[in-house]
Structure formats: C-alpha cells, structure tokens
Amino acid sequence: MMTVAIICGASLAATFWMLCDSVKQVKNQILMSKPQLGDIKSTLDSLQPLIKEMEECEKELDGPGEELENLRVKMEEGVELIQECSKAGSFKKYKYGSKLVELSKSLKRLLGILNVQGIRDVKKALVSVRNIENQVEQIEGKCLIHNNQSEKIAGWCAVPEHPTITVGLDVPLRELKMKLFTDGVSMVILTAPGGCGKTTLATKLCQDAEIKDKFKSNVFFVTVSKKPNLFLIVQELYHRAGAKVPELQSEVTAVSWLQQFLKQTGQNPMLLVLDDVWAGSEFILEKFDEFKMTNYKILVTSRSAFPRFGSPYYLECLNNADAMALFHHVASLGDRSSYISEDLSRKIVERCMGFPLAITVVGRSLCGQPTEIWQKRVMEWSKGSSVLETEHDLCNCLQSSLDDLNEEKPLLGECFIDLGLFPEDKRIPAAVLIDMWAELYGIHEDISSIVNLYELTSRSLANLVVTRKDNKYSDGYYSEHFVTQHDMLRELAIQQMIQKPLQLRKRLMIDICGDNLPMWWKDQKYQYLIARLVSISTDKEFSSIWKNLELPEAEVLILNFQTKYYALPEFVEKMNKLKTLILTSYRTSPTELNNFQLANSIPSLKRIRLERISIPSISRYPIQLKSLKKISLFMCSIGQGFGNGSMDMSEAFPNLVEMNIDYCNDLVELPPKLCDLIQLKKLSVTNSHKLSALPEDIGNLVNLELLRLRCCTDLSELPGSIRNLKKLNLLDISDCFSIKELPEDIGELCSLERLNMRQCSRLNELPRTVVDLEKLKEVTCDEETEVLWEPYLPFLKSIQLKVVKEDINLNWLQKAHC
The missing domain is CATH 1.20.930 (Transcription Elongation Factor S-II; Chain A)
Incomplete structure (x- = not known):
C-alpha cells in the first residue's frame, strides 16, 4: 500500500x-x-x-x-x-x-x-x-455543486409566455419603453413593492411588437432571485443562445466569458431582462453594466431602486377602474355579475388598495363562492381585520421583503415597523421620526435617520417626499421632508406589532372611536404594559375622558387627535421613562391643550413636538421642563403665548439646546425672553411670513451654532448684535425677500462656515467686512445674489458658491397613493 x-x-x-x-x-x-x-x-x-x-x-x-x-x-x-x-x-x-x-x-x-x-x-x-x-x-x-445549481433548466433564459391579463399596464409599458430607448441609457431599474406587477410588465415588454421588431430573437430573460449565482447565469446565457456552455472555475473566468458573450451577441441589438434582483445584488448589476454598447439594453426588476445605476422607473398601483377590471377577471364575474352586486365588489377592491397581487389572490379565493362568503369577508375587514390575515400568499410576498431587511439590517427593519404607528393616509414628518429614533435607537445624527428613510424608499417599503427640491445640498433642514406609505405596507408593519400578546408588545397602537375604548382597556385588563412606543389616536367625538393605564417603560408617546379641545391623559404623570412626546392635531385650526402642565412631572422628557397646537393654551400655567433639550412647533398658533409676562422661557426650558418654529403664520416677533436661553445651540424659524423682527439682544445667545430664518418673508433686517454669535457655524436667510442689507459687522462671525442667501432679491450689495469671514467655505445663492459676491472672490480663496434654482413640489398636499 x-x-x-x-x-x-x-x-x-x-x-x-x-x-x-x-x-x-x-x-x-x-x-x-x-x-x-x-x-x-x-x-x-x-x-x-x-x-x-x-x-x-x-x-x-x-x-x-x-x-x-x-x-x-x-x-x-x-x-x-x-x-x-x-x-x-x-x-x-x-x-x-x-x-x-x-x-x-x-x-x-x-x-x-x-x-x-x-x-x-x-x-x-x-x-x-x-x-x-x-x-x-x-x-x-x-x-x-452546492444548492443543486449544477442542474440546467431548459429554456431558463427564454422569455416567458405573454401574461393572460395585463390590466393597467399600457401606460407604464409606453413610459418604460421611452425610458429604455433613451440615448445613453443602458440600464433601467423597474421598481415597486412585491406584488405590484413588475415581472408581468417586464414580460409584456418582451412580447411587445416594437421590442420584437428591434431586438428580434436577441432577448434574454434571466430570473436572478435572492441568492444570485454569476456562474449559473453566464452558463445559461450561453445555453439559451445555443452556444457551447463554458466550464467556469472562478469569478474572473465567469466575467471573462460574460464579456465575450455580450460582445458577440451584442453585435446586434440585444435586450437582457434581469428579473427579481434583490438588495445586496449590486455586484451582479455591476458585471452586466461594465460593458457599454450602443445596442445593449438591460431592464432590471427589483423591489430596490439601486439609484446608482440611474434614475429608476417606479411602477404605481392600479387606479380604481383598472383595479375593478382585474378583479372582475380573476373572480370570474363576467357571467355572474347578477349574483354579486357591484357595490360588494367595489368594497372588496377598495380594501385591496390597488395592489395587483392583493386583487388577484382575493379574487381567486372568492371565485365561485356564495354571496354570503363575500359579505362575511367585507364584514371582517370592517371590524379591523387585515387582508394580510386572510390571504397568506400576499402576506408571504410582502413579508419576504421585510425578512430580507431584518436579516441584513435589523435596525432598519425596526424603523419600518415604527411607520405603522401613525394614522392611515397621513404623511409622517421626518422630523418626528428623527426625534423618536434619537431616543429609542441612539441615532443622534439627524442625517442618519434621513439615510434610513432613503434606504426604506429604495427598497419600496416607504416613500420619502421632499416638498422643496431647490436646495440639492443638505444643510440639516428636514422640516420639509415627509414619509408616505402604501396602506398595504402599513398593514404589514402593524402585523409585525401585534404578533405577540398585548402585555408583551414593545409597540402599542390604540385607535379610539368616540369614547369607545378597546375592550381590554375598558374592562381594566392589562393595565400594566411594557411597551416602549405608544401611539393613541382619537377622533372628533372623543371627550378627553381617559381611564388609567400604566406604561412605566414607555419612552415615546404619540398622541393624535381631531378635537378643538384636548387634554393629556393623566397617566402621563407616571411615565417616568418618557423621553419623546409628540402631539399632533389633524384639525384645520389649532387645538387648545388644557393641561400641558402635566408634562412637568416627567423627569426624563427630552423632546417635545407640537403640531397645530394653540401655544397660549399651554402657557396659561407655569411649566418647568428641566430635562428638555429640544422643542419643535409646527403650524402652531403662537399669539401671545411667548409674549412678555406670560412665560419665563429661561425657567421653563433651562437646558434647551434646540428650538424649531415652522409654519407658524401668526408669529410677528420673537419674544425678547428667548434670548435668555443661553444654552441654545440651534434656532430655526422658517415659513413664518409675518415675522418682521428679531430681538435686539439675540447676540446674547453666545452658544448658538445654527440660526435658520428661511422663508420669513417680512423680516427686514438682522440685529447688529448678531456679531456676538462667535460660535455661529450656519446662517440661513434664504427666501427672506424683505432683507435689504446685512449687518455691517457681519465679518465678526469668526466661526461662520455656511451661508444660505438664496432668493434675497432686495439685497443690493454686501458689507465689505465679508472679506473677514475667513472660515466661510460655502455660500448658497441664486443667479442674482451670486453677482454680489464676485468683487470679493479674489479675497475669499476657499469659498464655494452654490447656485440653485427654485423648485417647489406641492404634490405632497394631495392624498398619497401607492
């Protein structure tokens, strides 16, 4: 041997x-x-x-x-x-x-x-x-060979058969072809949440007469899936083309063979569809995108947008007419419309929210069933049951996106679930999420929370809307960033919340109609809960009569209401761990808050956000919030709430470091006592059009690092004491149309690095002391204000002028759809 x-x-x-x-x-x-x-x-x-x-x-x-x-x-x-x-x-x-x-x-x-x-x-x-x-x-x-990847599937790269029904895809098909045929575009990402019809649209594209005429038989359809294998993809491309399948030993070899395939096959117009590409598969797209050829086009379908590969095409959900047409087809109502009323069909379709997969699975499950079963389904939904609870195929499709997210980035998965805490069909201010996540997850940099929202958007799990797009350069201002979410995705988030028994949930969401409390609360069951996030929504009929509820672990409390008068629940006095308090009125006019002084008893409260609240109503009684670091007022009625004698701000907020006042249209002047908040580092007053003056002693805010006065159109000047703000890093006076001149001593702002003066159209010249702004690096301006800086550029070698154009997006004011 x-x-x-x-x-x-x-x-x-x-x-x-x-x-x-x-x-x-x-x-x-x-x-x-x-x-x-x-x-x-x-x-x-x-x-x-x-x-x-x-x-x-x-x-x-x-x-x-x-x-x-x-x-x-x-x-x-x-x-x-x-x-x-x-x-x-x-x-x-x-x-x-x-x-x-x-x-x-x-x-x-x-x-x-x-x-x-x-x-x-x-x-x-x-x-x-x-x-x-x-x-x-x-x-x-x-x-x-692992995972049985050695098995060859005949026709694996062949284009699927034409879909039997393609309702609502004619316009997307036309727009997608236009985008794909644009000169200089080699790759287009077709993106939408799971179940919206991406693969169906891609198949319809491949079977289109114009596409066939252009690409002939040179069309390849590759299903990539969650765990792509470049070896197998390359081998199957050769197999589909009728060429000898190469043996591959390394990724370098596979890429070499791929390049050879594309060069040979791409001599004639070629269309390659990469279907069902998941997040984390960018390396596959890179390999196919490396070879730029005139006749070579790639269509990628994915739940992720992959923005670095170009501007994606977002496939929207179906409108009402197309949704009804699809439902009639899959439910086989053509010959049985007399048995199922149109009204009953409409209620079911409305609940599917334009989601093609939801319409399909619900329609098939009801097809051939007696009318009573249809009626029972609608009755269950009306009582709060979710479509996802009854249609497991739909639930599994959407759940797979979340499972992938949780596996890759668990914290981002938690952020997605948090979006379900907010009322249906309401946009969610990004500023609210910033305050929540800072205290819950330790995300203390605002930009990190915004990045999370962009990533959820890129994965088709949310939609981040920026209402003003004129400033491409981020300066940390996020009051005009809002999140919308399709109702089906919101239901998915809610499903994650309620998987555990009530007493074990870390998120608690309560919707109250009138004074009808949930049965468990009304019967005084589970009064002691361990939830860290609590969201309570009430309607116009709520009388502000609360029952006791113990929430000793709650760190975030979100209260949504619609009444003219509102009172905080008395149990907030015992919420000793509460760090973030969000109060939002959904009335057109501000709500009067009767007992805000209850917040005095919360020792750990760090952040408060009030939206559409009457400030005079909360300043009737003295408050002292020693732990408060940040307060945000959005669309609030200021009146004399901060006026002389009504509130001593230094006693009320002794440790405040950030104050944001946005869209408070009755704010005429900032109270002089605001200048006593010597710990303040950030002061932002935006879109308050009646604000005409700042306090003369604003220079007392010696720790101020950011002063934002964006879109205060009646503000005519900046006080001379502003020169004392030696730590000021950013000054934003954009859209302050009435400012005619800057303080002569502005050059004494020795720490100023960024200045935004876009749309300051009445400024005729700059003070000569601007040459003393040695640390100034960035000036954001428009074409008119750019001219004012030209004489000083030789003396400011390190300055960068960023010229932007006005572009306001008001689409967010409409009801958000998919």
Missing part, C-alpha cells in the same frame, strides 16, 4: 499517476459494480497521452513553481484520502463524501489562482486536472 512517505516530493506528473492508481485500486477492490468508477477509469485512460506534455511543462518552467507545487500537494492529499477510505473495507459515500467535496473545492481554488495569474505554460496540465476533478465529482453522484 502506498504511504505518504513514498509520494512526498514526487513530481506533479508522478503525483497525478499515483492518484490515478489509487482510484483504480479502489474500483477493483471495493466498488466494481458502480458505473461511476467505470467512467472514471475510461477518463483516466484517455489522459495517459497528456502526462508526458505535463512533465515537459515542468522542465520548461524550471520547476513547478509555487502554484503548481500547491496543486501537487493537494493531489498528494487526494491519494492519501483514497487510501484511507480503502482501509475502512466499505467505501460508503456518507463517510468520505464531505472530504472529497473539500478536496474538489481546494482543486477549484488552486485552478482559479492559476487562471488569474496567467500561467499559460501549464494550460494543458490544468485541463487534465480539471477532468480528474470532474470525475471525482461523479463519485458523489454530481452532488458536489
């Missing part, structure tokens, strides 16, 4: 022969009846004429070299492995199979290294060893 000592130090060819002999011995002694080993014997016999050439290669290379030496050592290990297997007396697959797999993997890796390093002199030897590797794989019954 051969030993390691005998084979140690043998040449590559000698080691090869020893491996052949070992396989032959095993075949003759143990498994003579196995046809696989008979095939191996035939293959090894056919390799004999090549051995001499391999020996000559070693001589010409003056030794085997490091790479071939590694290969020789692995073959020695192969000889030893087979000899060990023969000792057992019974050559069973389950005992040696895994070791043979590892041997095969090692040989593949070494062969890949040889290919990458370009060792051309031993090509024939590599081919021989690869044949051995292939035969070793046969011992395992061709099970060595």
